[in-house]
Amino acid sequence: MDYYAQLIIGFLLFWGIIFVIGQMEPFKRRGLEVRPFFFVFKVRNVNHFFDRFLKYRRTVNLMANIGVGAGAVLMGYAVWFFLDNLLKFSFSPSQFQEVTLVIPFVTLQTSLLLVYFFASVPIILIVHEFAHAIVARYEGISLKSGGIGLLAVLIAGFVEPDEKEFKAAKPRQRIRVLAAGSWSNVILATLVAALLIFQPMFALWMPAQVRPAFYGPPSGVFITNFYSQAGLQSVGASVGDVLNSINGIPVLSLTDLNDMVLPVNATVSVGLSTGGTQKTVYVTTFPNPNNQSKGALGIYGETYYPPHLVVPIMPMWLYSFLLWLAYFSAIVGAFNMLPLFPFDGEGYANALIERFVPPKLAAYVRYSINGFALLLFAGNLIATALKAGFRPL
Known part of the structure; x- marks a missing residue:
């Protein structure tokens, strides 16, 4: 069943339940008004x-x-x-x-x-x-009243x-x-x-003219997630670490990382900054899902701009929600x-x-x-x- 078929079935089921609830007298007395694909709950x-x-x-x-x-x-x-x-x-x-x-x-x-x-x-x-x-x-x-309403979605x-x-x-x-x-x-x-x-990722939302007031120049790739348990995740890298070199070659931005051609199934040295502590890990590359001839490290990331004021890094779910x-x-x-x-x-x-x-x-x-x-x-x-x-x- 494709996405839109599931969507239509779920939509009709949801509104069917809402319509049944809306016919119940206790809910009506409390300010719930239901019409086809529309409901409003009023507080007087x-x-x-x-x-x-x-x-x-x-x-x-x-x-x-x-x-x-x-x-x-x-x-x-x-x-x-x-x-x-x-x-x-x-x-x-x-x-x-x-x-x-x-x-x-x-x-x-x-x-x-x-x-x-x-x-x-x-x-x-x-x-x-x-x-x-x-x-x-x-x-x-x-x-007269206040409340919430829903029209379709x-x-x-x-x-x-x-x-x-x-x-x-x-x-x-x-x-x-x-x-x-x-x-x-x-x-x-x-x-x-x-x-x-x-927060390091917020630098990407700032206009380039304003960014220097809060962040330094780009100095690596901030790891936001992993798409494989192989690669860097297998050697203990975590979301929030900053990748800043590969085989001794500086990686200052996501563009630098994407432009780098790594061999497949080769061991490379990767410089990582974890909570301000620099370390080197050795990881074996694997075929890039988008280009089998290139080696991959299994990470998603963004260019890292070091903040002038170091604060605890939020969990990605909290940062994304805010x-x-x-x-x-x-x-x-x-x-x-x-x-x-x-x-x-x-x-x-x-x-x-x-x-x-x-x-x-x-x-x-x-x-x-x-x-x-x-x-x-x-x-x-x-x-x-x-x-x-x-x-x-």
Whole structure:
């Protein structure tokens, strides 16, 4: 049975179970609503819970004010990114960055990525919706409910403000509420990235212009995993070790290692740095799975940049989870401010239009901005399809 057949069967089985549960009266009374391929779980009477955070009113007010400016910057970045990317597709195709919707089991298929995604999304949504809720309560806007939902395989979290009170609020108040979610996601991404900043692998995510402030020049290959029990793993090498020489020849980067032609079934000396201690091991090569005429050492790795501050190296699973948490949170923070329905950026832009644009022109400006944002967003998806077709992440 192929992947997509298993996916369809699992999908239908999951939703069949959810539908049966949704018909049970105890779950209905607790706020569970189920429709075909859609469910939402609502918690009512949430105002008192979020009011507890208002004892830090000065902090909430300060962060909300910063969020207004951050929201404008994020909106500008989202529009610039999509516009610049389309121009690159037209005039410099090699620099075009593919844009793909993150849809679990469809565009996101790798088991580890799915684990990181489903572990990250609840944290991102909780932070995002808590920020909306706390600022809404600061502005005196009541909350009708809060909860989570699932449409097919797309997860959503929400707080539901009183619609009449939200519409009656001043534009500045609505802007503060709407910007809070994305701003909180940027804060989350920044804090998580700060935990990773001196981890060796994180150097690869840093712009080359910034990297020297935190890391030295490349000095080896950081072992991230093994694909064979032969080779280096058989002589005691571990994930986190740094390979820096073979037969006395320096290996300063992954490119150096890939360019090196090793004989098959030959014993070579390999320089390894383990926890700062240098040692030499002797290992017998075996045929490279991708090129039987070349010898292999059985490792996956990345170029190693020594951090200026030595910190304990995280387990790879923890590093990978935190990296994807920061990445997904930053993506949500930035592109949620695109001025396009149903993103928060649309409400932010509409509040600005209401405040600064004459009423006679407001509808025209609003539809023009939405249309332009839709063209940018759809244009990037179409350009990606034309360049690469359907390709999972």
